[in-house]
Amino acid sequence: MKRLVTALLAVLVLVLGCSQAPQARATVSPVRHIPVLEYHGISTTPLKVSYAPYNVDLPAFKRQMSWLHSQGYQTITADQYVKWIYGKPASLPAKPILITFDDGRIDSPLALPALHHYGYHATMFAVTQFADEGSAGNKSWESWDQLVSNGWDLQFHAGAKGHSTPGNPYYCRASLANSQKDITNGLAELKAKTGVTSQTWAVPNGCWTASLVQWAVTKFKVIWLEGSMPDAATAKKYHMRYRVEIANGQYEKLSYLQSQISDPRFDLNGGF
Numbered sequence: 245m246k247r248l249v250t251a252l253l254a255v256l257v258l259v260l261g262c263s264q265a266p267q268a269r270a271t272v273s274p275v276r277h278i279p280v281l282e283y284h285g286i287s288t289t290p291l292k293v294s295y296a297p298y299n300v301d302l303p304a305f306k307r308q309m310s311w312l313h314s315q316g317y318q319t320i321t322a323d324q325y326v327k328w329i330y331g332k333p334a335s336l337p338a339k340p341i342l343i344t345f346d347d348g349r350i351d352s353p354l355a356l357p358a359l360h361h362y363g364y365h366a367t368m369f370a371v372t373q374f375a376d377e378g379s380a381g382n383k384s385w386e387s388w389d390q391l392v393s394n395g396w397d398l399q400f401h402a403g404a405k406g407h408s409t410p411g412n413p414y415y416c417r418a419s420l421a422n423s424q425k426d427i428t429n430g431l432a433e434l435k436a437k438t439g440v441t442s443q444t445w446a447v448p449n450g451c452w453t454a455s456l457v458q459w460a461v462t463k464f465k466v467i468w469l470e471g472s473m474p475d476a477a478t479a480k481k482y483h484m485r486y487r488v489e490i491a492n493g494q495y496e497k498l499s500y501l502q503s504q505i506s507d508p509r510f511d512l513n514g515g516f
Contacts, residue, residue: 278325279317279510280342281501282446282470282487283366285349297492299351304496306358311498313362315505317341321397322367326443326465328512329483344468344487346401346446347371348388356394365394369401369446369468372430373409375437385437392438400442400464403430407448416451423456427463444468446487457482473509476516486510 284298286305300308318337325342327334343359343366345352352368359365368391378384392398403426405412415423427445434440445460446468460467461482470489473479486509490496508515 275328275336275338275340276512277506277510278320278328278340278342278512279505279507280325280468280485280487281344282489283343283345283355284347284491285351286354287351287492288354298489299349299492300490300496301492302354302358304498305355307498308490308496308501309358309362309364311501312341313364315339319343319359319364319366321365322399322444322466323397329466329485342367344369344399344446346448347407348374350387353390356391360394365396366391367397367399369399370434370438371402371407371448372433372437373402373404373407373412376404376433388438398434398438398440398442399444399446400427400431400434401446402448403427403433406430414449414451415447415456416453420453420455420459423453424459427460431463454478457484473514476514479514479516485514 283300283305285300286302287299288302316339318340320336320340320342322342322344324334324336324340328336328340343364345355345366346369348368348370355366368388370388375385375388378387388398401407402415405418405426406415406423408414415426418426431442434442443464444466445464450470450472452467452469457467457478465483467482467484468487469484470487473486474484478484486507488504488507490501494500
């Protein structure tokens, strides 16, 4: 009898041991680096307008998207980026990238076929004044539906007076009160026209003041800059993040994008 009990116990231990054996688990390293590209318009012919230096030729744009795809990059939204910065759960691809456009140029849809080809989408930073006018190369509110319906998301750039136009200086050259009023009104109009509550703000021309940023951080979770960045303490305190501008001439060459894609300012810690 003892032998039978002993044998049964041995079998039970063996079964339990097998059922509780640790399972192999795939370990995925957290994303530590997300490049952010800044475009304006897309050109198919040489332009003779004031904003021409900010546009990228369509063939150059296609080469850039092809190279990004060959490197395994997949696009994300601004909201996904915000979750990543704040350490919240975000479903991210292995090599995420955020592709952004500024101003709402009327030629922005020229980017759609190349983006579609690789399953990409982009984020548009809106200037409400430009959308209200719907002229001088800028898209009206109604025409933005084409971008949204193609998977683009909208975020805030400037209101009626925050972008450099005749009589309307950049925010860093306007009074704090006027800048605050313009951003508040712009956000309200963006919400009313599109239903979007913008979590991020792309500062026009990267032109900011300390007092404005101290106020803006109560409105936005991420504040985007281009070019030079502030000191580490300021950047971290106000969640100021870097975008690289891709523009006409040498700045639209594929070699330039390749040289910028690993910039440490795209790291989770902002390169600090």
